[in-house]
Amino acid sequence: MPIINMPEEDKKLISQIKALHNKFLLELNDLEKRRQEILAAQRVDNTQNYTDKNTKLH
Amino acid sequence: MEMKPEKFNSQEKPEEAVEKIGEKNPGEVALTLTKEIEKKESDFLGQTETIIKQNPDLPKESLVRLSELSEEAHQIANATKKEILRLAELETPPPIKLGGTLPKKEILEKKEWGQEIETEIYIPFLTEILGDVFDFAVKTSEEVDKSRNGPKVDIIARFKKDGSHLAIQGASLELGEEGRKILNEKKEEKGERPVWEMKKICKDSGYSPINQGEQVPKIVLNFDHQVLCDAQYDWVRDGRKRRWFDYLKDRNEKEENKYKIDILEQMIEGLEETIDLERIREIYRKSKGLKKINLGWSEVIEPKLEILKRALEKCLTKK
Secondary structure (H helix, E strand, O other), rough: OOOOOHHHHHHHHHHHHHHHHHHHHHHHHHHHHHHHHHHHHHHHHHHHHHHHHHHHHO | OOOOOOOOOOOOOOHHHHHHHHOOOHHHHHHHHHHHHHHHHHHHHHHHHHHHHHHOOHHHHHHHHHHHHHHHHHHHHHHHHOOOOOOOOOOOOOOOOOOOOOOOOOOOOHHHHHHOOOOEEEEEOOHHHOOOOOEEEEEEEOOOOHOOOOOOEEEEEEOOOOOOOOEEEEOOOOOHHHHHHHHHHOOOOOOOOOOOOOOOOOOOOOOOOOOOOOOOOEEEEEEEOEEEEEOOOOEOOOEEEHHHHHHHHHHHHHHOOHHHHHHHHHHEEEEEEEHHHHHHOOOHHHHOOOOOOOOHHHHHOOOHHHHHHHHHHHHHOOO
């Protein structure tokens, strides 16, 4: 259906659908950040353990 | 790995949003985006699995937290998909009963009527010259001969321009080639009462209650499932256009939901009086070359009424 003929209701509906999709992407993005934080914290722990072990050896 | 949201926000004007996705209708947009959501969800879950496999030394606490994130992603994806499908009316709506006589419906309207059916509502609007009334018809375009439900029926209710109901003017068959031939033969028979009170088959042309030979302007509403997805405009005195259903909605609200019920009740009553089921049955039987046919009221009319009820329900209650 050409846009010019698309009823306002449909346009609003598409707008709402796109907004929901966009919200999902943002939420998924947030999850991804949290996942990276878990991995980063783990890397810090590993580094700390490695450092502690080496310190003790000396 | 960061996922960039599209350059779109809820504050964006609907027109701009539509332009970005070309000529798709809400249903198509919803399907496209739900598929995309499924893909992104799947990617996210897959990435978590890979991370876990590649990091066998991860402590239990981290594994639990990663699993929780995956579960959260799954839930968000499901909720979003559900909401999108609900908005686009792609979810199966609960069955609606009309006077307790409708068979329970558990499948989508479109499936029920066949995938290739193009269901439309025709509302020819009549000018003041034609009596301040316009017609409301529901019809399908599938050839009757291919239909398992038998003849297609137009429900044509006449409304005054102020939205008040006038009468069920009549209903017409949308016949297949064979059905048309039979009907023409019938019409030529002297003294034969037409199958329908209306004396012409109204397909792609308008119908005037004053002069039946005269064509009148008509606007076609695409009727996708139970959703009205195009606009009908009615002229108002100062020349502006107004959606017909907006008028009905306004009035329905003023009359505390009674108007919608009245319309349906009057249409059902009018149809029961107008439609000669025996005659439909006979034409259909002959067109099929059958000796007997089991074709009831419910197969012919009630699916139409259900579509109509859903359309009215949606249009009159939409905020």
